[in-house]
Amino acid sequence: AQKVTQAQTEISVVEKEDVTLDCVYETRDTTYYLFWYKQPPSGELVFLIRRNSFDEQNEISGRYSWNFQKSTSSFNFTITASQVVDSAVYFCALSEARTGNQFYFGTGTSLTVIP
Amino acid sequence: DAGVIQSPRHEVTEMGQEVTLRCKPISGHNSLFWYRQTMMRGLELLIYFNNNVPIDDSGMPEDRFSAKMPNASFSTLKIQPSEPRDSAVYFCASSLAQRGYYNEQFFGPGTRLTVL
Numbered sequence: 648a649q650k651v652t653q654a655q656t657e658i659s660v661v662e663k664e665d666v667t668l669d670c671v672y673e674t675r676d677t678t679y680y681l682f683w684y685k686q687p688p689s690g691e692l693v694f695l696i697r698r699n700s701f702d703e704q705n706e707i708s709g710r711y712s713w714n715f716q717k718s719t720s721s722f723n724f725t726i727t728a729s730q731v732v733d734s735a736v737y738f739c740a741l742s743e744a745r746t747g748n749q750f751y752f753g754t755g756t757s758l759t760v761i762p
Numbered sequence: 763d764a765g766v767i768q769s770p771r772h773e774v775t776e777m778g779q780e781v782t783l784r785c786k787p788i789s790g791h792n793s794l795f796w797y798r799q800t801m802m803r804g805l806e807l808l809i810y811f812n813n814n815v816p817i818d819d820s821g822m823p824e825d826r827f828s829a830k831m832p833n834a835s836f837s838t839l840k841i842q843p844s845e846p847r848d849s850a851v852y853f854c855a856s857s858l859a860q861r862g863y864y865n866e867q868f869f870g871p872g873t874r875l876t877v878l
Contacts, residue, residue: 690871690872691870691872692853692869694867694868697866710815749818750807750867755805
């Protein structure tokens with residue numbers, strides 16, 4: 648069974664629009680971590696954020712914000728006022744306490760920001 | 763600070779040849795991961811090490827693949843013999859694993875392997 652589901656395969660938005668990338672996870676652990684990574688066209692994977700299961704506070708970093716809701720097992724990522732440089736594939740990942748520091752990655756969402 | 767270093771960045775080889783990919787993790791990190799990324803299968807974990815010891819190699823496709831970590835600062839992924847279906851981008855990542863606390867993985871730039 649897929650532990651991390653990113654149902655949106657591809658999204659296109661026009662520059663300056665807001666966009667939300669969905670991430671739904673599945674785990675029986677009470678202790679776990681969630682992550683978002685960005686993979687721009689150049690190919691490297693860039694770490695964006697980590698959130699642990701005991702901290703449901705939303706986080707904002709510039710134009711980026713993350714909404715963690717345990718009740719719906721979701722960890723969604725919103726980009727406000729999108730820019731062309733935001734075009735990339737975004738991956739959500741889960742790490743569970745019982746399996747150590749192994750990551751379970753979603754299949755990624757490809758975001759294209761049209762100028 | 764230097765990030766994860768991988769070499770070579772690109773490798774083109776012929777079917778049947780041996781291929782060795784190399785990785786130097788971030789200094790001080792004690793966990794190392796090898797991933798493979800293809801369009802068809804996405805990002806797959808092949809194997810990971812904690813303190814130089816292989817923990818889970820269930821993602822290694824078959825016996826043609828082997829990985830070693832002789833010390834804390836170096837790891838190799840070897841494919842022998844290589845096949846066209848091995849063509850992919852291979853990423854190495856490292857992290858600092860502490861008991862009860864799971865840190866983010868930092869990825870290298872990847873090695874783009876093409877097997878003709």
